[in-house]
Amino acid sequence: MFRKNHLSVLVIFFVLAGCRTHDKGLETALEGITADIMKKHISVLASDDFQGRAPATAGEEKTIAYLAEQFKKAGLKPANAGSYFQEVALVRLSADANMTMVVTGGGKELNLRFSDDFIGGTPHVADEIRIDDSEIVFIGYGINSPEYNWNDYSGLDLKGKTVLMLVNDPGYATGDPDLFNGKEMTIYGRWTWKFEEAARQGAKAAIIIHETGAAAYPWAVVQNSWSGAQYYLAGNELSQSELQLQAWVTTEAAKKMFESAGLDYELITASAAKPGFTPVRMNLKTKVHFRNHAEYVKSSNVAAVWPGSGKADEFIIYTAHWDHFGINRDFEGDSILNGAVDNATGTAALIAIAEAFTRLPARQKRSVLFLSVTCEEQGLLGSEYYAKNPLFPLNKTVAVINMDGLNITGKTGDMTIIGYGYSDLDDYALAVLNKYGRYANPDPFPEKGNYFRSDHINFARVGVPALYLSKGVDDVERGKEWGMAQSEKWIMENYHKPSDNYEPDIWRFDGMIEDVCVYFEVGYNLSNTEIFPDWKPGSPFKSLRDEMMKIP
Ligand SMILES: [Zn+2]
Structure with missing residues (x-):
């Protein structure tokens, strides 16, 4: 470590x-x-x-x-x-923004709205993506790390399945200095790493639950970054994998999914930060269809x-x-x-x-x-x-x-x-x-x-x-407090927004x-x-x- x-x-x-x-x-x-x-x-x-x-x-x-x-x-x-x-x-990929995500289970049907509740796209060079009846597994932080002796994927066969996971890592969540790097995010806490690992593990879809503190930015930043075209290096590994959907959901949408499944969100997400966590098969299924425009x-x-x-x-x-x-x-x-x-x-x-x-x-x-x-x-x-x-x-x-x-x-x-x-x-x-x-x-x-x-x-x-x-x-x-506050304020107000303008005055x-x-x-x-x-x-x-x- x-x-x-x-x-x-x-x-x-x-x-x-x-x-x-x-x-x-x-x-x-x-x-x-x-x-x-x-x-x-x-x-x-x-x-x-x-x-x-x-x-x-x-x-x-x-x-x-x-x-x-x-x-x-x-x-x-x-x-x-x-x-x-x-x-x-x-390769530039543009997913059709009219997509919906339907989550069924527990006798309920949840219709999640693009941008308001979830956002995402595919890394595949394909005209259309169709995910049907894909079983959702909550896999905690979605981390597989030999150095930190942590594997949320242990013993899972994810072929055709959808993984749902938390952003950041257990060290951040607990503040425990002996877990990962404590409050300091490790590479395993990054969304990019999480999607890549889900692809390596053979999942069909991967969904990250957004939380402003853990992600380090508000939902609006996720919305802005994932709306419009997404770029990938041509021939990259994700595009060759089974992973057809990379998505984020809001905390509220994730809570609704847990509620449909009759599961306690707070309890289960807290247990995900503890060593020995076992993934939870939620008895929910997801359906996502969308058109995709690919261009080299x-x-x-x-x-x-x-x-x-x-x-x-x-x-x-x-x-x-x-x-x-x-x-x-x-x-x-x-x-x-x-x-x-x-x-x-x-x-x-x-x-x-x-x-x-x-x-x-x-x-x-x-x-x-x-x-x-x-x-x-x-x-x-x-x-x-x-x-x-x-x-x-x-x-x-x-x-x-x-x-x-x-x-x-x-x-x-x-x-x-x-x-x-x-x-x-x-x-x-x-x-x-x-x-x-x-x-x-x-x-x-x-x-x-x-x-x-x-x-x-x-x-x-x-x-x-x-x-x-x-x-x-x-x-x-x-002073320092002012400086820190300015930094935070700038991120909330201007980071990745049209207001990041040149203001010489x-x-x-x-x-x-x-x-x-x-x-x-x-x-x-x-x-x-x-x-x-x-x-x-x-x-x-x-x-x-x-x-x-x-x-x-
Ligand atoms: Zn930059």
């Missing part, structure tokens, strides 16, 4: 303090990271003209052309055999390189996803999801940092790859594609620094290291922050599973050390600029050392890295 050691991080914090020397070149580079530069790029990327930057739309064409143009102007080289683009083959489309990652001098075959990668949700007519009035914070800010930082590297009076040793990936919002697909089809060898890829959703509320004393304690990259981040009198915080919302929710995770999964350094919460003027750029300078400097330091930072002992990704580093 992987546990973080906060004490060791503290020790390193003090050892590294004051180690920095005066660096004129660095100063020159940093001077060019300004609010004006950030405003310039964000205002373009988050403009209505870019139509919310949905993959495989006119909005994508504008976005990737803009990024390539900026990299070219800055003098960066195309990273993919003369091209700034890495094509990602996708292409999207692109944008990749530009600023070559190093001396160690040019080794790479530092900066990632920021360029995509967002495009236009969703279900929203009345403003229907463009401009994704200003998420992630025009990170994408703008990618350009600003690339430009900063070009201003260095002396070349850094290692090469730096600027990778703006597609389809993050559709399940981190662009980064998954890159990690499986890297443009440069992974064992020469020193580190990944991911940027997603920058600070718009003012200076903070801290920055947040999501997944604090996983790798040595924490120490590089701490050294830079400390130099500026700042500090790092572990994720103040560990239950949200943020380490599994942005592009760096796909690099971690193949073994490459990846840092997800995120905005802080310790607001310099108004409301946003503050001082904190953002400080953070972008930190991103730059962490990468700069990594580009000038010969050290390969590693995963910390006990980290789940370490053995993969150890393996690949044996190959010269």
Whole structure:
């Protein structure tokens, strides 16, 4: 079981303090990271003209052309055999929104309404999906994890069946630090993992019960994410599996299902968090029919390189996803999801940092790859594609620094290291922050599973050390409580909604600029050392890295 050691991080914090020397070149580079530069790029990327930057739309064409143009102007080289683009083959699936889910049993018939009560679609490239009389089994958290000695699927034959399960994991539910990672969500708590496991187990349909606390976002976020087209990597494993329906239901709808079955929702869901839980055959059957539109489309990652001098075959990668949700007519009035914070800010930082590297009076040793990936919002697909089809060898890829959703509320004393304690990259981040009198915080919302929710995770999964350094919460003027409240408020009001707009008169750029300078400097330091930072002992990704580093 992987546990973080906060004490060791503290020790390193003090050892590294004051180690920095005066660096004129660095100063020159940093001077060019300004609010004006950030405003310039964000205002373009988050403009209505870019139509919310949905993959495989006119909005994508504008976005990737803009990024390539900026990299070219800055003098960066195309990273993919003369091209700034890495094509990602996708399949776009649109389920008919008129579908209903009928649940029968206990002498009752429940008609669940799409969007209000449930939402979902199929990963299959098929014109029509028909699920009839599929028996529903409540399988607790739907987790099969040898490390945590937990298997909700033990002894079940799920062929043709529908699994119903809870989101997050038993550690979150109980708060017991000895169960999973306590309140911190593990990878098994993520919905993506749950659907994948249901497919591996041979289920025909999988339904996750939404709960705002456990999912880390309200039902509206699930509704927005699952209405409209869903994207998958072409030829992915889910599409080859027996799983024909991935769906979510509201807590209220789930309670009605339990009620029909004559089962106690509270009692049974609570028992699901205890070791030894046995799945419950609910004596309910589900029927779901819908038409499905499948289309093969292409999207692109944008990749530009600023070559190093001396160690040019080794790479530092900066990632920021360029995509967002495009236009969703279900929203009345403003229907463009401009994704200003998420992630025009990170994408703008990618350009600003690339430009900063070009201003260095002396070349850094290692090469730096600027990778703006597609389809993050559709399940981190662009980064998954890159990690499986890297443009440069992974064992020469020193580190990944991911940027997603920058600070718009003012200076903070801290920055947040999501997944604090996983790798040595924490120490590089701490050294830079400390130099500026700042500090790092572990994720103040560990239950949200943020380490599994942005592009760096796909690099971690193949073994490459990846840092997800995120905005802080310790607001310099108004304190930490205010900062935390702002963060929560933004998620409730604007996350994945049309209101995530560029607001130059409301946003503050001082904190953002400080953070972008930190991103730059962490990468700069990594580009000038010969050290390969590693995963910390006990980290789940370490053995993969150890393996690949044996190959010269
Ligand atoms: Zn994002």
